[in-house]
Amino acid sequence: MIKYALLCEHGHPFEAWFSASTDYDEQRARGLVECPICASREVAKQIMAPAVSGTKRTERAPDPAKVQSMMMQAARAVRSHVEQNFDYVGDSFAREARDIHEGRSEKREIYGEATPTEVKKLKDDGVPCAPLPPAPPEPETVN
Template identity: 70%
Template sequence: MIRYALACEHEHPFEAWFSNSADFDAQVERGLVECPLCASRRARKQIMAPAVTGTSKTAPAPSPEAVQTMMMQAAQKVRAHVEANFENVGDSFASEARAIHEGRSEARGIYGNATADEVRALREDGVPCAPLPPARPRPETLN
């Protein structure tokens, strides 16, 4: 297995694992490598430093609580970015995503609500979509 640092056409960095270099090339050509931020399927390799093992001690793994905190912070940043930069289409998400995919509506970033059946149908038809991380609970709703 080989890990590549990648970037999409919008310069969003991400990483992915492949069996070998030829596997990466084949998956990119088939449109199977997708940016997790914008869903662009135009990915390219970035320059990476080789992984070199040494004798120095590594830092201890973070605690499960620390990992959970980091993941929640990352999820909230993703949600905040979407809410600030994408259009909220509410309950029309499935129909609007399909219209954008089919070229019947202006291409733009959207978010909104969809049922599980609507999401399943979108994915089966090749319409890119992903769940939005849940909103942070308001303090007054917590015990």
């Protein structure tokens, strides 16, 4: 088996396995190799370093501080989007979410507070809901 790094005409990178090196050429000529993202059949091999049996690949662990910073930035962005675009309904979230789900209230995106018991009942009844990430501390206050 041989693995090729491939690139479609739209710049989408992907990998594919072939039984032999000639299989890629034959399958590409028959239009059987296509990009899994956009379905383009204009695909070319990328330059790859050969895989040498017995060599040890070392991967660096991501920097924990960088990962934490990225996660906090993502949580901040999600929370900001919800606060700017959804209706705040306070502690009547469970009732309002149920009313929207059952068609008794206008369909709209909401957020608010609910007890763990209320959330469990909503989920048990098929009412879609998810916790909002807590407001992360500002970057300058984190060690």
